[in-house]
Amino acid sequence: MEYAIQTINLSKTYGGGIKALSGVSLEVPRGSCFGLLGPNGAGKSTLVKVLLSIVRASGGTATLRGVDIRSAAARERVGYLPEGHRFPNYLTAEGVCRYFGQLGGLAGPELEREIDDKLEIVGLSEWRKVKVKKFSKGMAQRVGVAQALIGDPEVVFLDEPTDGVDPVARQGLREVIRKATARGSTVFINSHLLAEIEVLCDYVAILDKGVVRQQGTVAELLAAASGASLSVRFRTGSIPESLWTKLAERGAEREPAAAGPEGAGAPQWFHMEVADEAEISPIIDSLREAAVLVFAVEPRRMRLEDAFIELIGAGRGMHVARGGQI
Amino acid sequence: MGALIAIIADTWRQSRQQVVFLIMLGLLALTALTTVALVHTVEVTTDDGAVVEKVVVYGIDDAGELLSEGWAGLYSTSILAEYVNEGESVDPFSEEGQELQQKLFDFAALEAQTEPKRRAVETLIWAVGFVVYVVSMMLFIAACAGYFPALLEAGAVDIVLAKPLERWKIFLGKYLGGMALFTAALLGTYALLFFGLGLRTGVWHPAIFMVMPLQVLSAGTLFALIALLGVIRGSTALAMIVGYGYYLIVDKIMQFLLFANFGGEGWQSLQKVLRAAIPNFVRVRDTALMAVINAPATDWQPVMVMFAWLLLSLGLGYWIFHRRDF
Numbered sequence A: 001m002e003y004a005i006q007t008i009n010l011s012k013t014y015g016g017g018i019k020a021l022s023g024v025s026l027e028v029p030r031g032s033c034f035g036l037l038g039p040n041g042a043g044k045s046t047l048v049k050v051l052l053s054i055v056r057a058s059g060g061t062a063t064l065r066g067v068d069i070r071s072a073a074a075r076e077r078v079g080y081l082p083e084g085h086r087f088p089n090y091l092t093a094e095g096v097c098r099y100f101g102q103l104g105g106l107a108g109p110e111l112e113r114e115i116d117d118k119l120e121i122v123g124l125s126e127w128r129k130v131k132v133k134k135f136s137k138g139m140a141q142r143v144g145v146a147q148a149l150i151g152d153p154e155v156v157f158l159d160e161p162t163d164g165v166d167p168v169a170r171q172g173l174r175e176v177i178r179k180a181t182a183r184g185s186t187v188f189i190n191s192h193l194l195a196e197i198e199v200l201c202d203y204v205a206i207l208d209k210g211v212v213r214q215q216g217t218v219a220e221l222l223a224a225a226s227g228a229s230l231s232v233r234f235r236t237g238s239i240p241e242s243l244w245t246k247l248a249e250r251g252a253e254r255e256p257a258a259a260g261p262e263g264a265g266a267p268q269w270f271h272m273e274v275a276d277e278a279e280i281s282p283i284i285d286s287l288r289e290a291a292v293l294v295f296a297v298e299p300r301r302m303r304l305e306d307a308f309i310e311l312i313g314a315g316r317g318m319h320v321a322r323g324g325q326i
Numbered sequence B: 001m002g003a004l005i006a007i008i009a010d011t012w013r014q015s016r017q018q019v020v021f022l023i024m025l026g027l028l029a030l031t032a033l034t035t036v037a038l039v040h041t042v043e044v045t046t047d048d049g050a051v052v053e054k055v056v057v058y059g060i061d062d063a064g065e066l067l068s069e070g071w072a073g074l075y076s077t078s079i080l081a082e083y084v085n086e087g088e089s090v091d092p093f094s095e096e097g098q099e100l101q102q103k104l105f106d107f108a109a110l111e112a113q114t115e116p117k118r119r120a121v122e123t124l125i126w127a128v129g130f131v132v133y134v135v136s137m138m139l140f141i142a143a144c145a146g147y148f149p150a151l152l153e154a155g156a157v158d159i160v161l162a163k164p165l166e167r168w169k170i171f172l173g174k175y176l177g178g179m180a181l182f183t184a185a186l187l188g189t190y191a192l193l194f195f196g197l198g199l200r201t202g203v204w205h206p207a208i209f210m211v212m213p214l215q216v217l218s219a220g221t222l223f224a225l226i227a228l229l230g231v232i233r234g235s236t237a238l239a240m241i242v243g244y245g246y247y248l249i250v251d252k253i254m255q256f257l258l259f260a261n262f263g264g265e266g267w268q269s270l271q272k273v274l275r276a277a278i279p280n281f282v283r284v285r286d287t288a289l290m291a292v293i294n295a296p297a298t299d300w301q302p303v304m305v306m307f308a309w310l311l312l313s314l315g316l317g318y319w320i321f322h323r324r325d326f
Helices: A042-050 A091-102 A110-119 A137-149 A165-181 A194-200 A218-226 A242-247 A277-289 A302-317 B003-017 B019-038 B063-085 B095-114 B118-146 B148-150 B157-162 B167-201 B205-232 B236-257 B265-275 B281-293 B300-323
Strands: A005-016 A017-027 A032-038 A061-064 A080-081 A155-159 A187-188 A203-208 A212-218 A230-236 A268-274 A294-300 B039-045 B051-056
Touching: A005 A187, A005 A277, A017 A042, A017 A187, A017 A203, A017 A212, A017 B039, A032 A042, A032 A165, A032 A194, A032 A230, A042 A061, A042 A155, A042 A187, A080 A137, A080 B157, A080 B265, A091 A110, A091 A137, A091 A194, A091 B003, A091 B148, A091 B157, A110 A137, A110 B003, A137 A155, A137 A165, A165 A187, A165 A194, A165 B051, A165 B157, A165 B236, A187 A194, A194 A302, A203 A218, A203 A302, A212 A218, A212 A302, A218 A302, A230 A277, A242 A277, A277 A294, A302 B063, B003 B019, B003 B148, B003 B281, B019 B039, B019 B167, B039 B148, B039 B167, B051 B063, B063 B095, B063 B118, B063 B281, B095 B118, B118 B205, B118 B236, B148 B236, B167 B300, B205 B236, B205 B300, B236 B265, B236 B281, B265 B300, B281 B300
Parallel strands: A032 A187, A032 A203, A080 A155, A155 A187
Antiparallel strands: A005 A017, A005 A061, A203 A212, A230 A268, A230 A294, B039 B051
8 A cells, every 4th residue: 555644653752851742653545534633732733743844853754755754855745734824914815825836836827727726616716815814714724725735735734624614614625625535635634523534534543642542444443442342222112120130131221311201111221232233133022022112223333532532531531431421 | 946936025025014114115215315306416616717517405505515525534534444454553532643634634635626526426325325224224123023933923834844845945035035125125225316316416326336235234144133033032022122232232332342442452452353253233334335435445354244143143043943843
């Protein structure tokens, strides 16, 4: 497999001995959308800055597009949207794209075409002549994405790309990111919004205290967090005590009753772990044999957010139950 | 090369937004235009009946005489400086010093009579050049103090550093951008004076442009010091305060300590050593302005010291910029 980004034991220690990254080894396949997750202060932004030589690595090696990151050539055809960016307030939207496009080595009609194209993609064509200082946070963020995509870069780093963007525009930006990966760009996203990473990214890594805790596809990460078992919820009528004892022995747990009708015949929820989906039918059979009404059966898929808390929260005394309850 | 030009052009755009830079342009233009408007020529009949053309200034009686005497004063001072530079220290308050000064002044006064109109224009240009020099330097400090702190602002510097550029190009581009602007402003002002005075008096004096190289050197050194401070501390206000403090106070004290004729032999030896180590803006300004009157002596030592400080400050500023994490 070809990698757009590869790091081997990358580390960064700031003055005062603060370790921001410790032996980070990552592989980001070309053309993929990669999400980097981690709590505040995990070292996510530092990692991106090290890859772009904004911050110098203290140890280890890394390549960008197959080129050593210490060389300026590694940053050719690379786009970047930093978190909390500040564009020169004397520039217009097209001025921002033109300036950073020129710094990226574009010029002439090709650059102008790119400016038209990228402003169109982020929906700012009509605002191109307006100075960015007049833009809302969301609009400035869209200009940031546009400048990062100028020249159809091979690798795009987006640090909190939807930060401060309203839900409609956020959906639009997701579309832009999807199109970028569809065109062959490798997109590397730092985000706190785990749901966003889950819908956008093929690969994810979890960084905590400068160390990669887990990396792989989203499915692999979920499996790592949940183990091999599957959680299933049942909504049933009243269960005879003898049957409940058997189910409880297999790990069934009743859920607290939600607001609604109570009493002996009231529907109730319980959940339990099964090895795989084939185990669900015998449970339903046993319920039906005891004349228990079965209203619903739903496998409870672990979400990325749950997996994140499961993997990160362990060291912080947190545990997530299936369904996202900590 | 394209990226370097883009950074220079961006500094140009940045400056156009600065009120202080616009004030500088306005004041320089006003100075030049006022001078041109006030100067004209008149024909006068001498005692021996000859008709000669003299340069006069509206509102100043006997301007012709004043300009002629002014030229003699400047020229004789320049010759006197040659004595001092060659180690023949002359105490201006001693009888010997007074006598020498008078002799040199009389010689220069005779020289002034050979081409009275040209000498008058030269003196005028020296005086206006002095004003242009002081005004431009004073306002340039305020204008350039923000260039590097603005570049290095968090969120602004990241995108620039993420481009495929070596850091020296970014640093040099910003520096040259500021200097290009200053040089253009000076060139415009001196061109206005050159053509305006040429048309009004018939004296075309290209030596007016000879002030520029040393003035650009002075501004460049001051900007390099301010840039160094900007890179270290990232504060526009601090860079401005230190810039003004050095230019207006420290430099004047140094001028006195390094060049005033006082103290014993030991002190004077120390003065000589310090002159070779500490830059002096007043001295370089005087040397630059003397070029207008085609003075026979040019004191190169302060120029060389200033150039060394320019390289030192710029080199140190770049070294810090190159090594820093952002």
